[in-house]
Amino acid sequence: MNISRHFSLRSYNSFGIDARTDFFSSFHTREELEEILAEYHTIASAAHKDDILILGGGSNILFTRDYPGITLKNEIRGITAVREDDQHIYLKVGAGENWHGFVRYCIDRGFAGVENLSLIPGNAGASPMQNIGAYGVEIKDLFHELEAFHIKDKALVRFSAEDCRFGYRDSVFKHKYKGVFVILQVVYRLNKTPVFNTSYGAIEEELERMKVTGLSLAAISQAVINIRSSKLPDPGQIGNAGSFFKNPTVSAEKYASLSERFPGIPGYPSGEGVKLAAGWMIEQCGWKGYRSGDAGCHSRQALVLVNHGNASGKEINELSERIAKSVQEKFEVTLDKEVNII
Numbered sequence: 001m002n003i004s005r006h007f008s009l010r011s012y013n014s015f016g017i018d019a020r021t022d023f024f025s026s027f028h029t030r031e032e033l034e035e036i037l038a039e040y041h042t043i044a045s046a047a048h049k050d051d052i053l054i055l056g057g058g059s060n061i062l063f064t065r066d067y068p069g070i071t072l073k074n075e076i077r078g079i080t081a082v083r084e085d086d087q088h089i090y091l092k093v094g095a096g097e098n099w100h101g102f103v104r105y106c107i108d109r110g111f112a113g114v115e116n117l118s119l120i121p122g123n124a125g126a127s128p129m130q131n132i133g134a135y136g137v138e139i140k141d142l143f144h145e146l147e148a149f150h151i152k153d154k155a156l157v158r159f160s161a162e163d164c165r166f167g168y169r170d171s172v173f174k175h176k177y178k179g180v181f182v183i184l185q186v187v188y189r190l191n192k193t194p195v196f197n198t199s200y201g202a203i204e205e206e207l208e209r210m211k212v213t214g215l216s217l218a219a220i221s222q223a224v225i226n227i228r229s230s231k232l233p234d235p236g237q238i239g240n241a242g243s244f245f246k247n248p249t250v251s252a253e254k255y256a257s258l259s260e261r262f263p264g265i266p267g268y269p270s271g272e273g274v275k276l277a278a279g280w281m282i283e284q285c286g287w288k289g290y291r292s293g294d295a296g297c298h299s300r301q302a303l304v305l306v307n308h309g310n311a312s313g314k315e316i317n318e319l320s321e322r323i324a325k326s327v328q329e330k331f332e333v334t335l336d337k338e339v340n341i342i
């Protein structure tokens with residue numbers, strides 16, 4: 001166990017923000033996590049004993065300040081089959097496993113379900129936090145259960161899908177249990193017989209473009225990778241955290257009135273209402289490709305805010321607020337942040 005002090009998180013967050021954390025350590029097992037927490041309690045000032053931030057790949061977080069507590073990087077590894085029946089295999093994945101690595105593990109073995117979620121950055125442990133989703137699939141569709149550590153009670157707790165209260169980019173871990181639990185392992189239920197999901201139009205188009213004749217998990221994965229790479233900036237090249245805002249849902253009546261005022265506004269049926277494309281509205285407000293200093297709005301995907309180099313988290317957050325204000329003024333629609341702001 002090694003606790004570092006005044007540690008730069010620049011290479012630990014995909015925005016590349018040079019925030020510092022007063023204390024930093026990584027852990028590979030639950031036992032090690034407990035040891036570090038006990039040690040931290042002996043060195044932390046009274047005001048910051050409860051400031052404990054769990055970090056995965058840092059791809060959905062924006063540091064707007066230095067962190068005055070301990071940042072703990074989850075490095076719990078391992079993928080193991082824990083159950084199997086005729087149709088499914090249940091894989092337990094350590095929270096510190098890279099998500100796309102897990103997706104590839106499944107594809108290589110013919111286990112279906114996660115291929116549409118190819119190339120989403122970050123680690124498996126964060127996947128239930130916001131019920132990650134893309135191209136017609138959300139993890140709630142294949143989630144079985146997770147094991148988490150209650151920081152204060154020092155207890156292990158299992159959560160079923162129902163306990164997690166998954167919603168669009170949402171779970172109980174973003175609300176009631178924010179900062180309360182450390183997710184240690186997640187169990188996913190994969191199909192042994194592929195059920196291909198190409199419902200998302202762009203996938204079909206890309207498969208055609210790729211001239212794929214026989215559908216396979218690898219082909220769908222590659223199609224998703226191609227689409228994603230064509231619009232989303234690679235955090236290795238330019239700092240970002242994917243979509244900065246969620247796509248808002250409005251009532252059917254509100255959508256009808258928006259359609260009259262803004263012909264062509266995209267809308268997708270969602271539950272009782274209509275989901276709007278935040279990226280489209282942001283583009284209509286003129287922000288696409290905008291840059292102020294090193295903080296900007298991506299030139300190919302307006303929903304993605306970027307750090308061109310040395311922007312501070314505060315600058316990016318301030319830009320996001322200007323963007324949300326202009327969308328509010330033009331469309332009377334409120335944008336909620338998807339990214340976790342520290």
Ligand code: FAD
Nearest residue numbers: 056057058059060121122123125126132133134183241242
């Ligand atoms: P982090 O950023 O490290 O953490 C996110 C939050 O979860 C923080 O609040 C953190 O404290 C908490 N947390 C992390 N791990 C744990 C744990 N083990 N226990 C308790 N709390 C924890 N998301 C999508 O849903 N769909 C997409 O298509 C998508 N595309 C993206 C594209 C790009 C280019 C980028 C940069 C991001 C994209 N994202 C997308 C967002 C991001 O990849 C996901 O939210 C991902 O799950 C974050 O994982 P992480 O390990 O990096 O989490």
Ligand code: EPU
Nearest residue numbers: 134135242243245246247266277279280283300301302303
């Ligand atoms: N659009 C524009 N201009 C833009 C961006 C988008 O007009 O600058 C339009 C597109 O033309 C399209 C619509 O908006 O009609 C939707 O765009 P896109 O298909 O690119 O998807 P998105 O709604 O912007 C969502 C997720 C992504 C996910 C993709 C694919 C949210 C907040 N974002 O993006 O998730 O990968 O769909 O499923 O739901 C993330 O969460 O970080 C993320 C990247």
